[in-house]
Amino acid sequence: MNNHVVLYKKLSAPLMQRLQAHTEVTLIDDPKSAAGLACLRDALHKADGLLGASLKLDAALLDLAPRLKVVSSVSVGVDNYDIDYLTKRGILLSNTPDVLTQTTADTGFALIMATARRVVELANLVRSGQWTQNIGPAHFGSDVHGKKLGIIGMGRIGEALAQRGHFGFGMPILYHSHSPKPAVEARFNAEYRSLEDLLKEADFVCLTLPLTAETEGLIGAEQIALMRPETIFINIARGKVVDEQALIDALSNQRIRAAGLDVFGHEPLDKGSALLQLDNVVATPHMGSATFETREAMARCAVDNLLSALNGERPANLVNPDAWSVKR
Incomplete structure (x- = not known):
């Protein structure tokens, strides 16, 4: 020994x-x-x-x-x-x-569901005693089934997320990766897109790529501006892939609908972060593999x-x- x-x-x-x-x-x-x-x-x-x-x-x-x-x-x-x-x-x-591939993909899809259906926000409404009548349009969420799922980074976790969306929810799969992946396209009927086109088309934009010198700051104000007001943004990759302040600005001004975030530029997330003041953000504590x-x-x-x-x-x-x- x-x-x-x-x-x-x-x-x-x-x-x-x-x-x-x-x-x-x-x-x-x-x-x-x-x-x-x-x-x-x-x-x-x-x-x-x-x-x-x-x-x-x-x-x-x-x-x-x-x-x-x-x-x-x-x-x-x-x-x-x-x-x-x-x-x-x-x-x-x-x-x-x-x-951890399958478990992290589970987390990604949990964030998709939670943000689209406003699960945390509405659960807090009930918990605080503010549910006094049937909810109306002010509290409606968005459908997930049939919506376009855009995945940036088609590695193991990206494929597992595509599997859930395609087979479970009938979602058309768009993806951006460093190169096209014919096997992924065949299995999920997925379509390759440039980063710009994916951001313009997808209803859900999901990051599943690693943090490298090339991907740090990949999603900034310019990229977020390409998304539509109905877009929901999901990050289960690394926080530094995203310009956090640009994301906060977009969410605060309803330029995109919502965000589900399991990773942040600085972890643990600061208690004073503006992200924690936004009802259209579901923030979880980097729990992707935490089972x-x-x-x-x-x-x-x-x-x-x-x-x-x-x-x-x-x-x-x-x-x-x-x-x-x-x-x-």
């Missing part, structure tokens, strides 16, 4: 026992606190592997880990990591795709990736394959 793992995310008892059976483990509680970060910095000098999520690991921090072989992220997104730096050092980076089953599956996948790498094997979910050749 020569490998040492620094764990900055709590695991279930079975997974913790498995990890401890093969490695020495240092668990860092609350790594985002000053005390937790200090403990992490102190532990990095002996780390052969890191396992965790939701913590930005930059070069200045990882320079403290000269023995590091692998970073196993309990996530799909890898925007918290300097991939070029890791690759140059031959440090493997792994993530947990696939296991008992999926979070356990993600953690299990991350442990598998980590142990494979420490055993000298190529992890199943290697993000930076060039690091494998550097390592070897």
Whole structure:
């Protein structure tokens, strides 16, 4: 048991026992606190592997880990990591795709339904005792079935969202991706659109793409202005893909109908955010993969990736394959 793992995310008892059976483990509680970060910095000098999520690991921090072989992220997104730096050092980076695809798509469709039918707003009306008569046009929502579902980023989650819309709700599927996807078009009768045309045509605009240098700020005031007043905007990707202030302006002035947001430019969302003052916003706490089953599956996948790498094997979910050749 020569490998040492620094764990900055709590695991279930079975997974913790498995990890401890093969490695020495240092668990860092609350790594985002000053005390937790200090403990992490102190532990990095002996780390052969890191396992965790939701913590930005930059070069200045990882320079403290000269023995590091692998970073196993309990996530799909890898925007918290300097991939070029890791690759140059031959440090493997792994993530947990696939296991959260269906659950995150469920969340996306929940936001579609909640915004279109004004579920949160009207539930609060009942809870506050203001439901005193049958609701009228002032509280009507929008149909979902048969409406055009526009998906920006047709990866695993985008496909799962298209499946729900096409087969479950009879929605015509429009999509924009870095390239056309004939298999998706055949399966869902989907139609490829330029970003501009999708924004003009879709009744629901849903973001499911990763945050990269190319996608940061992809949806700004100019793009939002292309949407129609009836458009509902859904983001289950990353908050920084969107100019949040431009979105607030559009929602405040009813230039688009509503937004369902599970991600934000800064998380947790500030209590003073204007988004929280708008009735036409459904805001959830980055809960896309937050079910008992999926979070356990993600953690299990991350442990598998980590142990494979420490055993000298190529992890199943290697993000930076060039690091494998550097390592070897």
